[in-house]
Amino acid sequence: MNTASAVEPHRNKRGESSRAAIFGAALDLFQERGYEATTMRAIAVRAGVSLGSSYHYFPSKEHLVLEFYRHTHELHLAVIAPLLSREKDLAARLRGVIRAVIVTCEPFHGVAGSIFSSVANPASAVNPFGPTSRALRDEVIAMYAEVVSGSDAKVPSDLAAELPLLLWLYQMGILYFWIFDRSQGRLRTLEVIDQTTDLIVRLISLANLPVLRGSRRRALALVRSIAEGSH
Amino acid sequence: MNTASAVEPHRNKRGESSRAAIFGAALDLFQERGYEATTMRAIAVRAGVSLGSSYHYFPSKEHLVLEFYRHTHELHLAVIAPLLSREKDLAARLRGVIRAVIVTCEPFHGVAGSIFSSVANPASAVNPFGPTSRALRDEVIAMYAEVVSGSDAKVPSDLAAELPLLLWLYQMGILYFWIFDRSQGRLRTLEVIDQTTDLIVRLISLANLPVLRGSRRRALALVRSIAEGSH
DNA sequence: GTCTATAACCGGATAGAC
DNA sequence: GTCTATCCGGTTATAGAC
Numbered sequence: 001m002n003t004a005s006a007v008e009p010h011r012n013k014r015g016e017s018s019r020a021a022i023f024g025a026a027l028d029l030f031q032e033r034g035y036e037a038t039t040m041r042a043i044a045v046r047a048g049v050s051l052g053s054s055y056h057y058f059p060s061k062e063h064l065v066l067e068f069y070r071h072t073h074e075l076h077l078a079v080i081a082p083l084l085s086r087e088k089d090l091a092a093r094l095r096g097v098i099r100a101v102i103v104t105c106e107p108f109h110g111v112a113g114s115i116f117s118s119v120a121n122p123a124s125a126v127n128p129f130g131p132t133s134r135a136l137r138d139e140v141i142a143m144y145a146e147v148v149s150g151s152d153a154k155v156p157s158d159l160a161a162e163l164p165l166l167l168w169l170y171q172m173g174i175l176y177f178w179i180f181d182r183s184q185g186r187l188r189t190l191e192v193i194d195q196t197t198d199l200i201v202r203l204i205s206l207a208n209l210p211v212l213r214g215s216r217r218r219a220l221a222l223v224r225s226i227a228e229g230s231h
Numbered sequence: 232m233n234t235a236s237a238v239e240p241h242r243n244k245r246g247e248s249s250r251a252a253i254f255g256a257a258l259d260l261f262q263e264r265g266y267e268a269t270t271m272r273a274i275a276v277r278a279g280v281s282l283g284s285s286y287h288y289f290p291s292k293e294h295l296v297l298e299f300y301r302h303t304h305e306l307h308l309a310v311i312a313p314l315l316s317r318e319k320d321l322a323a324r325l326r327g328v329i330r331a332v333i334v335t336c337e338p339f340h341g342v343a344g345s346i347f348s349s350v351a352n353p354a355s356a357v358n359p360f361g362p363t364s365r366a367l368r369d370e371v372i373a374m375y376a377e378v379v380s381g382s383d384a385k386v387p388s389d390l391a392a393e394l395p396l397l398l399w400l401y402q403m404g405i406l407y408f409w410i411f412d413r414s415q416g417r418l419r420t421l422e423v424i425d426q427t428t429d430l431i432v433r434l435i436s437l438a439n440l441p442v443l444r445g446s447r448r449r450a451l452a453l454v455r456s457i458a459e460g461s462h
Numbered sequence: 463g464t465c466t467a468t469a470a471c472c473g474g475a476t477a478g479a480c
Numbered sequence: 481g482t483c484t485a486t487c488c489g490g491t492t493a494t495a496g497a498c
Contacts, residue, residue, distance in 0.1 A: 049465095050466060052465095052467050056464090057465095075399055102385070114352055117352030120349030121345055121349075202446055218430060219430055249482090270473055271473075280481095282474095283476090463498105465498070474494100476486080478486105
């Protein structure tokens with residue numbers, strides 16, 4: 001669970017509390033002012049530490065983002081736990097999980113664009129496809145594996161192997177759409193989620209049709225070769 | 232063709248040449264050192280103007296990127312012209328066009344990551360989905376419309392209406408993959424292009440099957456509603 | 463060896479004189 | 481349209497405190 005401790009230095013009690021204060025201040029300020037408008041200096045002031053101290057715990061502003069990922073992910077897991085243990089229908093599970101993602105992230109809607117773009121950079125220390133994010137990424141993908149395996153849907157085994165990864169990508173697509181969504185109550189994103197999850201589940205059930213089998217196999221072979229090659 | 236002139240100030244001869252010098256210097260330096268490592272100061276020095284002058288022509292570093300888009304797009308159009316007038320097979324047209332994209336962009340492979348990420352920001356002045364990029368975006372989408380309409384493929388009319396937009400998105404996906412591709416001669420990207428273009432064309436031809444018709448209609452209605460809502 | 467702090471560096475962006 | 485001077489914020493160097 002606590003992967004960060006393996007990377008960041010905060011073994012002592014004193015360090016723990018400073019680190020938490022800095023992250024808490026960052027979280028508050030991100031919400032109040034947005035990501036770019038929040039300066040490392042302002043974070044340090046609100047946390048009651050010096051600028052240098054902030055950099056002791058978080059080597060860069062983007063490392064605060066990585067912590068933010070993890071924070072949101074834990075919240076998300078807590079929110080979806082009841083759903084995953086109760087619901088067996090794949091469409092409902094998927095819809096619920098993805099809806100929960102955007103609900104969990106909602107307080108950060110204004111910031112999400114800057115964050116997304118800064119981590120989209122392959123050179124970013126916290127690029128979602130990069131090594132630093134690997135532990136968290138694997139956890140999220142594992143969560144989607146459970147969404148599928150815990151359902152009563154019949155999924156061809158070759159598809160089942162790649163589906164969690166594909167759903168993780170799908171989630172990122174939805175997040176990027178949500179970032180642009182200015183509609184009241186984020187209704188447009190919710191609508192897109194409902195439509196796409198339905199569509200995905202339908203396509204999964206169609207994947208076994210003889211006419212589609214060839215394409216499915218080729219597509220999955222491609223996904224597999226891509227997934228293997230990167231990391 | 233010269234959309235930039237409507238937006239950027241360079242009506243006089245003198246201005247023209249300064250502007251060109253600045254853009255040329257930027258292009259060189261981007262290739263030599265990458266996007267982030269290239270400072271506005273270095274660009275100004277190489278162009279033989281002051282820092283302030285550079286900002287007179289390009290309100291931000293990202294506006295150089297917009298010009299870069301346009302520059303690459305013109306190159307791309309020139310490269311694919313013969314193919315589009317000769318070839319009628321949709322798969323071959325699509326494959327050729329997408330291959331040409333990455334070939335045209337190849338000199339900037341090292342820079343592309345930073346550029347991509349900086350424009351992925353919804354707050355970016357040159358976000359591909361934003362109003363500033365609209366003219367160029369529409370040109371690219373129109374180009375994909377020609378890729379489809381100039382082929383001998385039979386495409387259901389509802390799909391034909393949205394296909395150019397979808398192919399533009401597909402192209403962006405390929406570009407993002409290419410950014411991460413470190414393989415010799417970019418062979419992995421080429422392989423992915425060959426596979427995916429084949430797959431796309433096959434799916435288009437399957438779209439008329441009765442079992443798929445319902446999903447196709449729903450998917451296209453969704454795409455249409457999304458495309459209408461944004462801009 | 464862990465934590466904190468101050469001062470400086472660097473580069474994107476801006477103001478305003480000519 | 482061109483320049484110089486300056487701001488501002490992410491980052492780094494480095495010195496001292498526990």
